[in-house]
Amino acid sequence: MVKEFDIPALPTYLETPKLKEGVMDGEGPFKSAQEFQNPLGFPGEKVDNWQKVAIDKIGEIKSKYRSVQVFLDSCVKCGACTDKCHYFLGSSDPKNMPVARQDLFRSVYRRYFTFAGKYFPKLVGAKELDNDMLDDWYNYFHQCSQCRRCSVFCPYGIDTAEISMAAREVLDVVGIGQKYCNQILGKALTIGNNLGLPEPALRDTLLDLEEEIEEETGGIAVKYPLDQKGAEILLITPSADFFAEPHIDGLIGYGKVFHQDGVSWTLSSYASEGANFGMFIGSYDVMRKAALRIRKAALDLEVSRVMVGECGHAWRVAYSFWNTLSGVGVGAADEFSQKLQDQLDHRYPQPQHIIEYTHDLIQRGKLVFDKSANDDRTVTFHDSCNVARATNMGGILGGQFILPREVIKSVCNNYVDMERSTIKESTFCCGGGGGLLTDDLMEIRVKGAMPRMQALKTVEKDNGVNTLAAICAICKSQFSKVLPKFDFDPYMIVSVHQLVSEAIIMDKRKIEVQEDKSEVD
C-alpha cells in the first residue's frame, strides 16, 4: 500500500526550502524478511543484543574504511552541503540535508568512540544509539540515493554515500535489512540477474527480440548470442534491458552496433546482470560475490573483452571496483584474476563502457547514421550520478560528460543541455538510485525528482526539449514512473542507444564500401 502525498510544484527557479521538521519521518521502506536476509549472511530479524552488535560493527567499519573515519572526524558543520541534496530540496525535511543525515551516524560515533562524545555528549551533539535513533537510521539512510552530489560541494569531499552505505551495513548486521535490495541480491546471486530470469526465459526473450528486429529492419539478422564460448566481447548489462521499455530499445541499439562492427559478442546466462546492489547495502563482501560471477563468466566463455551496458552504478562498480574486487583489469594477484588478465585484450580498456565502444566506432567512421531519423526529437541528456561523479570514459578529463554527448550529437540534429548547475559533476539525481527504486518509497522518489524535473521543465519551455536521454537503467525506470507526476510524457525518457538504434543505417554493403574507401585514402 502506498501512502498519499503531495507532489511538489515545479518552481521557476530552484529555491532552498524552509525547514519543515519531521515531514519525512516514518517507518522507511519495507523490511527484509528472513528468507532474503540469511542467504546474504545477515540475521533474519533484529537481534537481541542489537546495540552491542551495531557499535562493534561501527568500530569495525571505521577501522576498515578510511573514508568513514576521516569523514566522521572532519566535518566542520559549515553548511555548504545543506542545500545540495535533491531529497532535501524536494521534501524540506532537515534530516535530508547531507550533513544532518551524516550526523545521525556521526552523533553515535561521537558518543561511543570519541573522548569529547564520551565525556561531554551534550556539548558536541553526541547521542546514544537507542531505538529512536535506529529508526531514524533506517528511515533516513533509505532516503539517500548515494548520488554523491553533496560531496562535490563539500570542502573536504565528505561523501554522504559512504556514510549511508556504512549505516546500511550496520543495519543489515543487526537484522534490519531493506527488502527491495536484499531480495534482488538474492536473485542476482542465485539465478544470475535482478529480475530472476532463468536461462531458458532469457534465451526466449532474446530470440523474440531477434525476430522483432529482423522484421523491423526488413531482414537484417541482428543476433543476441547467449553463452557463446569464444566470443570476443562479453556484454554485462542491467537485466532491465531484457525486459521493458525504454530499456530494451537500448539493447536493440547495442545489438545493431555490434552487428555493424561485425564483432563477435555474447551475453552470459550465469552473469546476466550488470547492476550490483551490493554497493547499495555497503557490503564489500556481497559486492565482491556479485563481481566474481562476472569474472567466472568471462573465464568460462573465454572472452577477450568485457563490456558494460547502460547502467550507472553498474558502471561505477565495473569501472572503479571490478579490478579491486575480482581483477577485471590489470595487476591482480590471485590465480583466477591472473588467468583472466592474460586472457583479456589490453589494447582496449577493461572493462569498457558501451558508450566508449560506440563512440570509438563513430570516430573511426565505422557507423553511418541518418540523423534525420531523430528529427522529431529535441534531446537533452541526464548525467546519471554514478557515471558522472564516480567514473570516467575514454581516459580524457571529463570524458564521462563528453562521450555520451558526442554520441547523441552524432545521431541527432537537435541537442540542448540543461542548466549548467544541474548537469555534469553537479547533476541532479533522478531520485531513484541507491536502492530506492521501490514502490514503498514512492513519496521520496517523487519529491527527490523535483530538482531534475525543474531543470527539465525549463529546457522544455525554452528549447522545446521533448526527449530525455539517459545511460542508466535506474534513471530510466525512475523517470518512466515520475515524469507523468510532473505532467511530462512518460515516453520521453530514452536510452542513448535507442537514439543510436533509430538513426543507424543497417546496410552492411554500404559500410564495407566505405571501409574500402578509407583504406584507399
Next chain:
Amino acid sequence: MSVISIFFTALFYISLIVFFIGMVKKIYQFGITPAPLKIPIAPTPLTQKGVVMRIIREIVLFESLFRSNKWIWLFGWLFHIGLLLILIRHIRYFWPYDLPDIFLLTQSFKYAAFVMVIGLIGLMLRRIFVDRIRYISAPSDYLMLIMLLIIGISGMIMTFTSNHTDIIMVKEFASGLVSFNWKNLPTEVYFLIHIFLVFVLMAIFPISKLLHMPGIFFSPTLNQVDNARSKRHIAPWALKQEKEHAIRLKQILGKDE
C-alpha cells in the same frame, strides 16, 4: 617566577603535549586505516599531478566551497587567511634570538586581525540566522567560534588600543617557552585571556572538528587518482580475504564460486 607564570608555563607544555600526541595518534589512525575502494569524486584528476593540484587548490582557494556557497566561502576564506597571516606574525614572539630582518615584513600582518574577525563574525551570523546552519550546529560549534573571536578581539585590543601589554616581557616569556628558559609573563587581563584560550584551543585540536586540517589530506574522495582500470587498488584486509578465498576456490574448482 610568579605562581601565575608557572601555571601558564605548565599549561603551555601540557597543551602542547596533548596537541602533539593527539595529532600524531589521529594522523596515524587516518594513515593506517585503509581505503579499500577507489572513490574519487568528480571533477576527478586522472593523474597524480592532477591530484596534488586539486588538493592545493582546495587548501589555498577553498575551491569546492567556492562552487558551493559564495558567502560561506568568503567568510571562511577571510577567517583562514587572516589567521594564517597572524600566526606568521606571531613567530617573532617565540623566536629566541635577535629578530632577522625578514620579520620586518610581517609587521603589517597585524591588520589581518580585522580580516580574521570579520570572517568569524560572518560565520557566526550565518550559524545563528540561517535556519539550515542553525539546525546542524551543536553547542561546541558556537563555542569554537566564540573562542576564536575572543582570541582575535583580545589580541586586537592589545595591538590597536592603549591596552598594550609589555611586549618585551611577552617576548621573553614566549621565547623562554621555546628555549626552556622560563620567564614571568605579563599579567594584563587581555593577554591572559588571549593566551589561555590559545592554549586551550591547542589542547582540544585533536578531539574536535579542528581535525579537518589533517583530514583534508586523507580524504579519499579528494586524494585518489582516477585510474582504477589501469592500476589495481586493494586494501591489505581485502587482499588477505582474497587469498583465503582463493584457497577455498581451488577446493571447489569447477563448481560455482
